[in-house]
Amino acid sequence: MALTNEYLKGVYETVALRNAGEKEFLQAVYEVLESLQPIAEKRQDFIDAGVFERIVEPERFIMFRVSWVDDNGKVQVNRGYRVQFNSAIGPYKGGIRLHPSVNASVIKFLGFEQTFKNSLTGLPMGGGKGGSDFDPKGKSDGEIMRFCQSFMTELAKHIGADTDVPAGDIGVGAREIGFMFGQYKRLRNEFTGVLTGKSLFSGGSLARKEATGFGLCYFTNEMLKAAGDSFEGKKVVISGSGNVAIYANQKATELGAKVIAMSDSSGYVVDENGINLDVMKQIKEVERARISEYAKRVEGATFHEGCKGIWTVPCDIALPCATQNELDLDGAKALVANGVKYVAEGANMPSTPEAVACFLENNIPFGPAKAANAGGVATSGLEMTQNSMRLSWSFEEVDARLGDIMKNIYKSAYEASVACGCAGNLVVGANVAGFLKVAEAMKWQGVAY
Numbered sequence: 397m398a399l400t401n402e403y404l405k406g407v408y409e410t411v412a413l414r415n416a417g418e419k420e421f422l423q424a425v426y427e428v429l430e431s432l433q434p435i436a437e438k439r440q441d442f443i444d445a446g447v448f449e450r451i452v453e454p455e456r457f458i459m460f461r462v463s464w465v466d467d468n469g470k471v472q473v474n475r476g477y478r479v480q481f482n483s484a485i486g487p488y489k490g491g492i493r494l495h496p497s498v499n500a501s502v503i504k505f506l507g508f509e510q511t512f513k514n515s516l517t518g519l520p521m522g523g524g525k526g527g528s529d530f531d532p533k534g535k536s537d538g539e540i541m542r543f544c545q546s547f548m549t550e551l552a553k554h555i556g557a558d559t560d561v562p563a564g565d566i567g568v569g570a571r572e573i574g575f576m577f578g579q580y581k582r583l584r585n586e587f588t589g590v591l592t593g594k595s596l597f598s599g600g601s602l603a604r605k606e607a608t609g610f611g612l613c614y615f616t617n618e619m620l621k622a623a624g625d626s627f628e629g630k631k632v633v634i635s636g637s638g639n640v641a642i643y644a645n646q647k648a649t650e651l652g653a654k655v656i657a658m659s660d661s662s663g664y665v666v667d668e669n670g671i672n673l674d675v676m677k678q679i680k681e682v683e684r685a686r687i688s689e690y691a692k693r694v695e696g697a698t699f700h701e702g703c704k705g706i707w708t709v710p711c712d713i714a715l716p717c718a719t720q721n722e723l724d725l726d727g728a729k730a731l732v733a734n735g736v737k738y739v740a741e742g743a744n745m746p747s748t749p750e751a752v753a754c755f756l757e758n759n760i761p762f763g764p765a766k767a768a769n770a771g772g773v774a775t776s777g778l779e780m781t782q783n784s785m786r787l788s789w790s791f792e793e794v795d796a797r798l799g800d801i802m803k804n805i806y807k808s809a810y811e812a813s814v815a816c817g818c819a820g821n822l823v824v825g826a827n828v829a830g831f832l833k834v835a836e837a838m839k840w841q842g843v844a845y
């Protein structure tokens with residue numbers, strides 16, 4: 397597909413000028429505008445309300461200095477960000493990423509995507525994202541705590557349970573959320589649901605930790621069912637070995653598949669017997685060590701340097717769960733040549749536009765990130781509900797709600813693809829279904845923002 401609609405081309409050109417050189421953000425906007433062409437042709441009311449021009453411009457973008465003192469007594473300076481992209485359907489909601497690659501482009505692409513993803517969940521959450529170029533690797537717990545406290549000291553001025561509710565993302569799990577929550581509470585003297593992904597001792601939700609990976613498998617299961625198929629006996633390759641990848645592995649295995657490869661930024665491991673998840677969890681969640689350790693501990697497993705090679709491992713289902721643009725055209729071609737049958741994205745924008753085109757041209761059912769990985773933020777939404785009610789649901793209750801939400805997301809995306817005349821193209825379907833609710837809310841609220 398190409399962007400041929402003159403009106404939307406104009407919208408894109410303004411975005412490209414305003415955000416010159418912001419590769420990831422422009423990539424995400426271009427894909428959404430491509431998908432929205434059938435809508436722009438039919439909905440003059442959205443054009444009259446300036447919805448397309450407004451939805452690509454963040455409501456607010458905050459950038460701040462984060463100074464902290466390392467274990468050697470040296471002052472370190474990082475850059476912090478929060479983008480409050482769209483609040484048409486609810487308070488801003490989205491994770492915080494701590495990784496050296498974080499910059500304005502990455503934060504804006506993530507916040508933009510989050511707006512549509514959160515809409516798809518059916519819950520009242522707007523889109524936001526934050527982070528810093530701080531690298532948690534190799535830092536002591538004390539250093540992580542001092543960084544998180546300094547980061548929150550500024551962020552606290554901009555967030556709140558009814559304003560903006562951050563959560564985890566790359567480099568941010570329960571440990572970091574705990575340090576940030578503690579600092580927010582101290583600054584405000586308020587115990588509120590200002591963050592999600594909290595500890596179960598402080599208002600966290602059961603199943604939040606598992607939710608993105610489990611949700612990805614529930615969504616993939618809908619794709620499989622639509623093709624009269626199931627996870628049973630399938631070989632699965634999952635990139636990454638963080639929060640999303642680990643729980644995608646757990647659920648795919650529970651559903652009868654065998655996960656034969658996982659990766660981190662240094663390389664990938666192959667274990668044809670099926671990855672031993674207890675060993676992987678010990679290495680990644682407890683020791684925070686490199687994935688090559690797995691091959692040292694498990695007989696028959698092999699380690700291969702370089703993370704992109706993982707796509708050359710023959711499989712039926714590929715679940716990219718590491719980071720943006722990790723699966724390029726070469727990777728897609730290798731997967732297709734080796735007979736991949738389904739691809740669904742656990743990470744945000746892991747496939748390059750050329751890779752997505754390759755899957756679609758080869759009629760491989762493809763689950764785009766906004767839809768397929770929405771289970772994490774959906775369960776964050778359920779955590780917010782529990783906090784508001786001052787109640788906690790059981791694991792089974794949260795998991796059942798998550799399952800229903802993922803089924804509904806598949807249904808909305810599929811039905812929107814049919815309505816747009818491209819049945820089964822879930823990229824178009826997810827973008828359109830996510831957009832419509834936000835666009836109607838923006839139109840209804842008048843030119844506010």
Ligand code: NDP
Nearest residue numbers: 565566567608636637638639640660661718719743744772
């Ligand atoms: P984690 O920090 O737990 O794990 C990230 C994993 O990806 C690690 O294995 C990491 O390897 C790898 N990785 C990160 N950056 C790179 C890179 N530049 N190149 C190669 N590998 C890389 O993060 P999550 O599992 O939480 O997040 C993974 C993806 O899922 C992200 O795209 C995130 O935005 C998305 N996501 C997360 C959700 C959540 O609830 N956590 C919800 C929805 C989407 P290494 O350790 O070597 O860096």
Ligand code: 2IT
Nearest residue numbers: 490491563565772773776
């Ligand atoms: O990309 C994402 O959806 C997340 N990192 C989860 C966000 C959240 O608010 O739970």
